[in-house]
Amino acid sequence: MRIAIxxxxxxxxxxxxxxxxxxVMGSCVLVDCDVEAPNAHLFLNPEVQNxxxxxxxxxxxxxxxxxxxxxxxxxxxxxxLAVLGKSVLVFNExxxxxxxxxxxxEPKAITEGGRLIGTMQWGKAGxxxxxxxxxxxxxxxxxxxxxxxxxxxxxxxxxxxxxxxPPGTTCPMVEAxxxxxxxxxxxxxxPFGLHDLNMxxxxxxxxxxxxxxxxxxxxxxxxxxxxxxKANGIPILLEIPHSREIAEGYAAGKDILSSMxxxxxxxxxxxxxxxxxxxxx
Amino acid sequence: xxxxxxxxxxxxxxxVDPRFGRAAQFIIADTETGEAKAVDNKQNLQxxxxxxxxxxxxxxxxxxxxxxxxxCGPKAYVTLNKAGIEVYTGCNGTVAQAIEDYKxxxxxxxxxxxxxxxx
Numbered sequence: 001m002r003i004a005i006x007x008x009x010x011x012x013x014x015x016x017x018x019x020x021x022x023x024v025m026g027s028c029v030l031v032d033c034d035v036e037a038p039n040a041h042l043f044l045n046p047e048v049q050n051x052x053x054x055x056x057x058x059x060x061x062x063x064x065x066x067x068x069x070x071x072x073x074x075x076x077x078x079x080x081l082a083v084l085g086k087s088v089l090v091f092n093e094x095x096x097x098x099x100x101x102x103x104x105x106e107p108k109a110i111t112e113g114g115r116l117i118g119t120m121q122w123g124k125a126g127x128x129x130x131x132x133x134x135x136x137x138x139x140x141x142x143x144x145x146x147x148x149x150x151x152x153x154x155x156x157x158x159x160x161x162x163x164x165x166p167p168g169t170t171c172p173m174v175e176a177x178x179x180x181x182x183x184x185x186x187x188x189x190x191p192f193g194l195h196d197l198n199m200x201x202x203x204x205x206x207x208x209x210x211x212x213x214x215x216x217x218x219x220x221x222x223x224x225x226x227x228x229x230k231a232n233g234i235p236i237l238l239e240i241p242h243s244r245e246i247a248e249g250y251a252a253g254k255d256i257l258s259s260m261x262x263x264x265x266x267x268x269x270x271x272x273x274x275x276x277x278x279x280x281x
Numbered sequence: 282x283x284x285x286x287x288x289x290x291x292x293x294x295x296x297v298d299p300r301f302g303r304a305a306q307f308i309i310a311d312t313e314t315g316e317a318k319a320v321d322n323k324q325n326l327q328x329x330x331x332x333x334x335x336x337x338x339x340x341x342x343x344x345x346x347x348x349x350x351x352x353c354g355p356k357a358y359v360t361l362n363k364a365g366i367e368v369y370t371g372c373n374g375t376v377a378q379a380i381e382d383y384k385x386x387x388x389x390x391x392x393x394x395x396x397x398x399x400x
Contacts, residue, residue, distance in 0.1 A: 073338065079331020082338050084364045091356055094331050 001275060002161045004180035006204070008196030010167035012186045013216035013240065017267075018164035019043045019255045021184075022128055024267045028160040030125070031153045032132035033176035035118060035145045040164050041132060043255040046125035054133065054148040055114035056097035056141070061088040065109035072101035072110060097144060118145040120152055129156040142166070143175040150179070169196075169203045177204060182274050183211045184237065189221030194228055201234065210277070214270070217242040237270045238263075282312050284383060285345035285366075286376045291319040293377040299351025302333030308376050309343045312384055317376075333357025333398070340366060349379045355394040370395045 005018040015032070019040055022030040032040040059072070059081065068086035080094035081101060092115055102110050120133040131153040135142050146166075153161065165176035177183055183204045187193040197213070204211045211234060215225050218239035229236050240246070240256070240263065249259025257264055287304035288295045298304035303326055310317040320343055325332040333353070337360035340348055347367040361368050369388040372379045382388050 079328060079334050082334045082360045082363075084338070084341055084360070087363070089334075089360055089363055091331065091334060094334075094356075 001159070001182070001278065002163065002180045003274060004163040004165050004177040004183045004209070005186060006165040006173055006177050006183055006200055007167055007186045008169055008198075008200035009187065009192055012188050012193060013214070014167070014186050015040050015043070015164050016216070016250065016256050017184065017186050017214050017240075018162050020257050020263065020267045021271060022162045023255065023257055024264060025160055025162070025271060027127040027129075027158055028162060029129040029131065029153050029156045029158045030162045030164065031150060032130075032164045033146050033149065033172075034164060034166040035133045035135045035142050035149065036166060036172070038132040038134060041125075041130070042253055044125035044128065044130060046128075046130035047123045048121045049123035051119055051121040052152070053116055054118050054120055054145050056095070056117050056144045057099055057102075057112045058092050058095050058097065058115045059090055059101045059110045060113035061090060062109045062111070063087055065107050067107050067109075069106065071104045071106065075100045075104040093140065096141070117141065120145075120149050122152065129153070129158050131156075142172045146172060146175045150176075169199045173200075174203065174207065177207060177209060180209055181278055183209045184214055184270070184274075185211055186214045186216055187225055188217045189215065189219075189223070189225045191224070193221070194224045197225065197228065201232065212237040212270075212274070214238045214240065216240045235273070237273055238266045240266075282347070283309055283343065283345045284312055284347040284349060284380070285309055285340045285343060286372070286379050287348075287350040288319070288376050293317055293375065293380070295376050297349070297351060297372045297374060297376055297379050299373065301348070301350040301353050301357055302336045303328075304336065304350070307336075307339065307343070309345055310376075310380055312380070331356070334360050337361045337364065337366070340364075347383070349383055349388065352396045352400060353391060353394055354396055354398040354400065356398060358391070358394040 032038045070083040073081040073083045082089040118135045122131040133149045166172045187197040220242040286308045287298040288308045289298045307320040341364035349369045349372045368391045370391045
C-alpha cells in the first residue's frame with residue numbers, strides 16, 4: 001500500500017501527519033518527497049546508511065561527427081539546442097532530459113551525459129526505512145529528483161510506503177503523488193486551507209487517486225472544510241485539534257504522537273479505514 | 282553586408298522592437314543595395330523558454346552579420362556571439378533610422394547581454 005500525503009497549501013501539517021502515520025504503521029518506508037525543503041528527518045533523526053547523487057540526462061555533442069543538419073534543435077521542445085553551422089550549443093539549464101535529440105541525431109553525434117540535480121540519502125529511523133533528497137542549489141527542476149528518489153525507495157523490502165509530498169499542485173506534487181493507492185490531503189479550517197484543498201482535490205481526482213482529508217488545527221476558523229467535504233463526498237479521516245500542546249511539541253522538534261499520545265488511535269484508524277477501503281475495491 | 286533589425290512591423294518605416302527573442306518580425310537589410318525583407322518570428326512569440334536562442338538561429342540562418350535591437354538577454358547573446366554576429370543594443374525609432382545610425386557608425390557594439398532572460 002502506497003499512501004501519499006499532500007495538501008496544496010504549505011504548512012498544514014503534511015510532515016506531521018506523515019511521520020505519525022509511519023510511526024503507527026511500524027515497519028514501513030517513509031519517503032520525504034519535498035526535495036526543495038526536506039524536513040521529516042528533523043522529527044525522526046534517521047541513521048543515514050547510504051547517499052547517492054542523482055542526475056538528469058543532458059546531450060553531449062561530438063563536433064567531429066556533427067553534420068550540422070539541425071534535427072536535434074528542431075525536435076527539442078525546450079529550445080535547449082542551437083545549431084550554428086557544424087557546431088551545436090547546448091543550454092543545459094533549459095534541457096528537460098527527454099532524450100529526443102539523441103534519437104533524432106542520425107550521425108549519432110549526440111550521446112547521453114549527466115547533470116547533477118541533487119543528492120539522495122537513506123537509512124533507518126527505528127523500524128522505518130527513511131528516504132529523502134536535497135535538490136542542488138540553483139537547480140530549477142525537482143520532478144526528476146523526486147522520480148529518482150521514489151525509484152530508489154522501491155528497492156526497500158517493506159510492504160507499505162508513506163510519501164510525504166511537496167506543497168502546491170504543480171509538477172513536483174504530481175510527480176510525488178503519482179502511483180499512490182490513496183492520497184491524504186491535509187488542510188486547516190481557513191479560507192486558504194479550503195481554497196488549496198479544492199485545487200489539490202481536483203488534481204488527485206484528475207490523477208484517478210482516491211482521497212480523504214485530515215483536518216488539522218480543527219476548532220480554529222469555521223466549518224468550511226466539513227461543508228466542502230460533505231458536499232463533495234470526501235471522507236474526513238481525522239481531526240487534529242488546534243492545541244497549544246501540539247504547537248509547543250512541534251516547536252521543540254517532537255513528533256505529534258509524543259506531544260499528544262491520545263492521537264495514536266486516531267492515526268491507526270486512518271490506516272485501517274484506508275486499507276479496508278482499498279481491499280473492498 | 283546583411284544586417285538584422287528587430288521590428289514591430291514588416292517594413293523600414295516600422296518601429297524597432299525593443300525585444301529580440303520575442304520581436305514581432307526581423308528585417309534583414311542589405312547595407313550596400315538598400316534592399317530589405319521581413320522574416321517572421323511568430324513561432325517564438327508563444328515559446329515557453331529559449332525564444333532568444335531560436336531567434337538568434339533565425340538571424341544566423343538569414344546570413345546577417347550584425348543585429349540591431351533594443352535589448353538582448355544572456356542566452357541570445359551567447360548564441361549570436363557563437364555565430365559571429367555583432368550585437369548592437371539600445372536601438373529605437375524606426376528601422377530605417379536604425380540602419381542609417383548603424384551605417385554612420387553612431388551605434389555602440391554590445392560587449393554582452395544588457396538584460397536578464399525573460400526581462
